[in-house]
Structures are given as C-alpha cells and as structure tokens.
Amino acid sequence: MTTLHNTSTHSRPIPNPAKSLITKLNMGTGTVVGILFALGAYYALRPAADAANFYNQQNKALLAGMFAWSIGFLVGIGAFIGPFRWLIGKDLTAEEQLYLAGDGQGIKRYFKYCTDHKVVGIQYLVGVMAMLGVGGTMAMMIRTSLAIPGGHFVGATIYNSLVGLHGITMIIAMIIVATGPFGNYIMPIMIGARDMAFPRLNALSWWVLFTAIPVLCSAWFLGGIPTGWTAYAPLSVQAGPGMNAFIATIIIFAFSTAVAGMNITATVVAMRAKGMKWNRVPIFVIGATMSVALAIPAFPTFMLAMVQTATDRVFNTGFYDANVGGSGWLYAHLFWIMGHPEVYVILLPGVAILMEIAPVFVRKPLFSFNAAVMGFAGIAGLSVLVWAHHMYISGWTPTLNGPFMVTTEMISVPTGLLFLVLLGTIWRGKPWMKLPMLALFAVIWNLLIGGITGIYLSDVPADNYLHGSMYVTAHFHYTLMGAALTGAVAGLAYWFPKMTGRMLNERAGYISFWFTQIGFQILFLGMFIAGAEGQPRRVVSFAAMYKYQNMISTGGAYLVGTGFIILLWAVIHSWRKGDIAPQNPWGAKTLEWTVPYPVPLENFDELPVITSDPYGYGKGN
Amino acid sequence: MQTTTSGTTSSKRLISALVFVVLGVAVVGAVGFTLHSLSADPQKPLYATKSSETIVVDGKTYPKASATLGVYPDKATAAEDGYKINKKDYVQYGPSTHLVLPAHTYVTVTIHAYDGGEQLNNPYFGKVVGTVGGTINIDGVDVSNVASDNVQHTFTLHGIPSTSQDPLFVNVPLPQVKEGDKGFLPTQDPGTHFKGHTVTFSFITGGAGDYVWNCEYPCGDGSYAKFGAAMSTYGYMSGKVTVK
Secondary structure, eight states: OOOOOOGGGOSSOOOOGGGSGGGTOOHHHHHHHHHHHHHHHHHHHOOOTTOTTHHHHHHHHHHHHHHHHHHHHHHHHTTTHHHHHHHTTOOOOHHHHHHHTTTTOGGGGGGSOOOOHHHHHHHHHHHHHHHHHHHHHHHHHHHHHTSSTTOOSSOHHHHHHHHHHHHHHHHHHHHHTTTTHHHHHTHHHHTTOSSOSOHHHHHHHHHHHHHHHHHHHHGGGGTOOOSTTTTOTTHHHHSOTHHHHHHHHHHHHHHHHHHHHHHHHHHHHHOOOBTOOGGGSOHHHHHHHHHHHHHHHHHHHHHHHHHHHHHHHHHOOOTTOGGGTOOHHHHHHHHHHHHHHHHHHHHHHHHHHHHHHHHHHHTSOOSOHHHHHHHHHHHHHHGGGOGGGGGGGGTSOGGGHHHHHHHHHHTHHHHHHHHHHHHHHHTTOOOOOOHHHHHHHHHHHHHHHHHHHHHHHHSHHHHHHHTTBHHHHHHHHIIIIIIIIHHHHHHHHHHHHHHHSBOOOHHHHHHHHHHHHHHHHHHHHHHHHHHHTTOBTTOSOOOGGGHHHHHHHHHHHHHHHHHHHHHHHHHHHHHHHOOBOOSSTTOOOSGGGGSOSSOOTTSOSSOOBOOSOTTOTTTTO | OOBOTTSOBHHHHHHHHHHHHHHHHHHHHHHHHHHHHHTSOOSOOEEOEEEEEEEEETTEEEEEEEEEEEEESSHHHHHHTTOOOSOOSSOEEESOSEEEEOSSOEEEEEEEEOOOOOOOSSGGGGBOBSSGGGOEEETTEEESBOOGGGEEEEEEEEEOSOSSSOOOOEEEEEEOOOTTSGGGSBSSSTTSOBOOEEEEEEEEOOSSEEEEEEOOSOOSOSGGGGTSGGGTSTTTSEEEEEEO
C-alpha cells in the first residue's frame, strides 16, 4: 500500500476517484493499447517483400512490434500515470493512491495495476501456475515423442521448438515460483511491513512480466525457436523470425526481475519491524533476498547477450560472428554468467521455504540459523565463479578448466551446510506429517541425487563423456524440479491458508504428492541410465538401444503429469470450497500468522515489535 | 455421507476431481494431437515400381525396382512436370519426398534435376557414395564425383541411429544446370523449364527400416545460413525412406 499524503494541506480540490482515469484502466484497456502500439510499430517498419536486406528489416519490425506491445500495454493499464502526474506536478491524491492499492474493489483489482503486495502475490501465483501448466504440457509432448525410437509423435521442427519453449517457459516460471507469490504476498508481512518499499514498482514488475507471456507464445506462430533455451549464437543470429520472440521475452523478463529484485532487497533492508535484527529475520526472507540479490547482477548479462543477438540480427553488428571478428564464446560466457547463478536463484528460495517449514512441523528451533545464512551466502558468492564448467569441452582456454572445476566442487560445501541445517532441525524430532513436511523429505532425497550427480558433471574428465547427454537433463531436473519446485509446492501447501483463507485439500494433496514423486523418480532415473549410456539430449531420434529407458521415462512422465493435474484440482477446488482456515493452522511463530484473513490493506493495525527469533519452539516464548 | 465444513459432499468432491483430471488429460491430449497433425506428412508416399526382372550383384540375385523424382527451383517448375502438390514456393523435390522401397532389392532411382547452384559447404558431398559400382549416370555418362562448385543439390540418404536395422548410406550429387550446357535447353518452348540433367543411380536395400534423406547443399532462404525454409521444412529438400 502506498504512503498516504496528509490531504488536509492539499491546495487543490481532491478529484473523485470514480472520475479519475485510473478507475477506467485495466487489463482489457492495456491489451487494446498494447496491440495498437504493436501493430503501429510493426507496420511502420515492415519491409517490402523484395527489400535487399529483408531478414534484417523483418527482424527489426518484429522486435519493435514486440517491445511496442509491452510499452503499450503498460500505458494502457495505467502504469505510467503515477510518474506522469508527479512529473507535471499533480501527484496522485490520497484517494487515488488508495484506489491503486485496490481498496474495496474485490476481484477486479487482480486485473488492474494494483499496488497492494498481496494482490501482486496472487497475480504471480496464478501466472506461475499457468506457465507451469503450459511448460508441463510441452514436456508431455516431448516425452510422448520420445516414447519409442523413431516415434516422432511430433515432427522434428516442432520438437525442436518444444524443447526450446519448454526450457525457457519453465526457467522463467521457476525463477519466480517462490519469490513471486510468497516473496510478494507473505514476505512483507513476515518482516512486519505495511507493504513493499516501492509498491508501484512491485505492480510494474508483475505487469512487465505479464507482457512477456504473449510475446513468448508468439514464437509458435513465427516458426518456433530452433535453438533450445540456451539460444547459442551464431545459430540464434541466423534463426528465423520466431527467435525475435525469444529475444524480446528475455529482455522484458530481465527488466521485470531487476525491478522485482531491487524492490524485495530494499524492502527487507529498510522496512523490517522494530527489533527484527538480522538474526531475527525469518530464514525464508534471508533465502529469498539472497536469491533476488543474486539475480540483480546475473540477468543483465543475459539481457546484454540478447541485445547483442538482436543487433547482430538487425544491424549485422557481428558480436558473435567469427567472420567479422566476433566470437561465439562471447555469447557462451554471457549466457552462463547468468545461467549458473540462475539455478541458485531458483534453488535458494525453495530450500529456504523448507527451512521455514521444518521447525514448525517438528516443533524444534531451526538448527543453526547462522549455518543456514552462511550456506546461502556461500552458494550465492561461489555461484558467480562457476559458469565456465558449462564450457569445458567448448575449447575455450582448457587451462582454466581446473580452476573452474575447483570452484564448482567447492559449492558442495555451502550446499552441505543447507543439508546440515535441514537434517539437524528434523533430527530426533517428531514430524507432523502434513503435506509440507512430506515435501521436505522428498526434497532432501531429490536434492541429494541432484547434488551428487552434479559432482560428476563438475569433474572435467567425467563431463567430457557426460556433457550434452540425457544425464545432464536428468541432473538439472532433480535440482530444479525435484528440489526447487517441490519446495515451492511445500510453500503453497504451507501458506495456502494465509493466501486464500482456506485449507488445501489434504487428501488430494497426498495423492498428487505420491503421483508426482514416484513418477518423478521413474522419469529421471530412467533418463540417467539412458544418458550415462550416451543418449544425446535435445534430439528427436534415438537409437533402439535406449528403447526401454525412454519408455520407462515416458511412463514416469505421465504419472507426474497426472499428479500435477490433481494438484491443480486441489488448488482450484480448495480455493473455492475448501475448509475455512483458522488464523494460524500450523501454530507457527512468524508474523504472517498473527494477521487475520483477509489480510487488512496495511497488514497490521499497529506495527509489531520483535523481541525474539521466530523459531523458539520449546523455549516457552 | 461425509460433509465438509464448506458443505461439499465427499462424493461430489471425488466426481469433480475425476472430471477435472479427465479434462486435464483431454486438454494435454488435444494439444498433443494438434501438434501431431500439424507435423504430419502432407504428401502421399511414392512407392517404387517393382519389376519382374532380377539382377545379380556380387554373386547375389536381387529383384529390381525403380522410382523417379524431380528437383525443381520453385513450385511452378514442379507443376510443369505434373506435380501439383500443395507446397510453398520453395526449391523442392517431387512428387513426394517419402519413398517406400522394397527390402533386399536392387533399386534404381532417376532424378530429373532442373536447378542451378553455387558451392557446397562440404566438398565431401560432391562424392558418390553407396551406389552400385560407386558411380552415378549423368545424361548418359558414369561419374563418381561432381566438383563441389558444380553441385545444385544432393540426395543424401542416412539411417536413423538404430541397432535394429541395416545400415544404408547413399550420397548422390546432382550437377548444376548452367547456361551453355545441354541441360539448359528448353524442353518444349522458351516459356517452359529447361531440360535439366537426368541422373540415374542404383543401390541395394537391406532389411526393413526407416531412414531419412536430405539435400546437403544449403538452398534455403536467408535464415540459418541458407538452411532455413526449404532446408528446414520437411517435404521440400528432405524426406524419409521406408524400406519394407
């Protein structure tokens, strides 16, 4: 919620919000203005069919159209009204700011430029679920196509696009899966704040991200993305018009994450409740803040890589073209300088959620808060020094393979601290085996498998054999899906009562859990075997010797898909008709459980004062 | 019947969950079958014509079969040969890029080639590989190699990696139609396409299997270093061979 001005000193009459422009703008007006902007930009720059440099001009027109859509949508939904009014000296009135915060607007506020952090959290939650649904559907297509050798359920061109679009859709969804919904809805309440530090930027981060979704979808209608999500140059420079959608998506998304990252960091640094010293900050907040702080330097490099790809495609600048002095390695570096920290951007909040959950469900204090913080900090620090392990076999400076192997393997140490904290917390406890706790055990197993298999990939000789194989695919799915996504599902089950006022259907949650976790093991253990035997990833055809491994993997994928459909039902059904949740169903001690549902606009009647850490179970406080 | 605090009976809940799962599976299935149909082969397969004759090669007797293809610079030229297939105006093979050949057979393929060209990326594909005798016949002359700057397209047949089917690799370079050579003469009148080159070659199929073939001369549009459009769209400069 934005800070309200003292209106009694206002020299101008206060306009009635009902007549103000902001009351008339919403997702619909944004879409209309966005489409008009996009069409205008595209047709202004559209090349003639016989233009000499037709492909350069076509790329320019398409990129301009996509960025114009994004800007137009933001204009149409009213994102710039606040800054514009400030610029002309007519800042928003108190009533208008209250309106922007969604006060008294019911469900309509979810379709508006709403500054309430709780609304933004729900927008992220629904958006993430939609993205995971789309990405998951594409995963099912991929696995169906790989069910039998030469199955070719979809053609090779469509398969290539499926692999690329599944990858980037899931990466985007996973980056925001925890910090988006929970970082926005729960975190400000957890630290005792009335809202985020910059509520308008908070809304901006969501709606900017929203504009990237249709842009990414447009790739399907522009010939697809043939490069995989890594978009390696020079293939991405040479690729057809669908590649423009990928480029625009990444640039828009990087802007969104930068805004969100700065906002979350500023909120945690500046807006904690009185008495909430750093060692009293809930561990989820620490993990989420480390994650977004890590994203702040990481994503601009990806954005830069995409800007250079765009200029290569539009202006023939040749950043990545060896013929004119460019280098494909430059792209690989820029990509992986983002790419490896990015997996920790995804992983840290998921693990932090589990650390938040573990003390609650075993009724014990968190085992070594300091070790947890050191683990997060160690991972965040080391993760920016490991990127070139993705380039061992690229031929780039082989003498640096050794140092990068060392830094990569060193990251096992802070990761081990996180395991230690989780295991130490549940050690000799009596777990209350609710869905969040089940997920915790699943993550411990999955992250163990993902971590151990990662050590082989960090090892130069082993990586020479395993790189580019299904083994790699299985490894990173164990960490990203098995650990981070399962952690996020745990967070959903844990905070669902606070975000919706209802309990998540427990039986459906259990059924979904066992379907997804059993299916997951079948799916990716089969893939490990195929990969270790040499099956290459991203290839539509495979040799008959991998027949059974792939058949097993596809069977596992169907179980996972069924499990997630059940979870989706549980969420929708529980949200509409679930049992009414008490204010603090888990008996937790963090601040979000001290406020009622619906959470008041400014969260607290009186800002809390913190006198102890939030994990004092068994200490009598 | 158990009733929850919000008034939903457990049987209603179970039914709604089952319906939801069925709907979810249906949505995913519908997406899948849409993509499947989009990527389905729009062409009818071209079946090789079997002959009653046999031939002895390396002491083994094989039945004979034959097939005829054309390779055209555009859709209109293909239509002049009667190949009115619903294809884009790309360089293309016709009448179909899906060949069905009999197993363990001496197959003779005739390709009428009407296009020009520039330079192969990889001179290897200028060599004849996998044909009977290691040669192809171009307008009546047997050759085992075409200069890499004189190739218009290639017919390069690979196997899908598999241990369960016989290997089959055939590479046939097709010479360019150039001004001044005999392939440049008009067939009927100046308004029609040129006579082109007639390239004939034979190879022996093994057991049943699925194979893919493609042109190795980058003849697509300006994207993907000329590997876009015709080169990256199934059914133009690539296809499959089913041996059965």
